Amino acid sequence: MVVDTHTLTIPSSTSFLEEVREFVTTHATNAGFSENAVEQMKMAVDEACTNVIEHSYQGKSGQPIDISISSYPDKLMVTIRDKGLKFDREAYKEPDLLLYAKSKKSGGFGVHIMRKLMDSVEYKNAGGFNECCMTKNRS
């Protein structure tokens, strides 16, 4: 049973990441999560949105990113949806940090960090949308 759901739509630009972090902070805090858990969710959602901007939309601005936060009795679920290029889960590999350092990319190991910060991170492609669904359990 869903207790509470909040939604936010932003254009695909990193200048809206601050707004996304405030959105997560407000609703995760209101859902009763600790300051540390809120910080972790804030960063995971920031990384997910950055990946959408840089990879799904290839840096093209003005494309929609839908974020929803649903509070359940046992967890918080955050879903990030976009209409950009399909995320190839099979092609994703854990990053080699030293190789990564030689490039100036900024979103390459975001997925690695998201998986550390959240209890689950799943990607789906359906109906012309990419969907990243992440959950944080209540401890």
Place this chain on the structure above:
Amino acid sequence: MLEIVQDAPDSIRLIGRLDAVQSERAFAAFDLLEGDCTVHFEQLDYISSAGLSVLLHTQQRLSKTGGSIKLRGLNPHVKQVFEYAGFNTIFDMS
């Protein structure tokens, strides 16, 4: 917002939040560092992987000429990000 203050040729202070929107400006500032440098985090509230990549790239660049960067004054949340990324083994964070 992010403020980057270079107190000395080998010392940078970060103030605010270092995320993807600020990373290009941070790259430009860090590209000017040479030798052994210290980055002061006391007033940095937030860092994302985009910010981590700036530091990692700088560390790699400086190490080619025998230099390095030391990270000082990280708050617990920022320190935790470095640990999750596995960066605590790469940087001097004491």
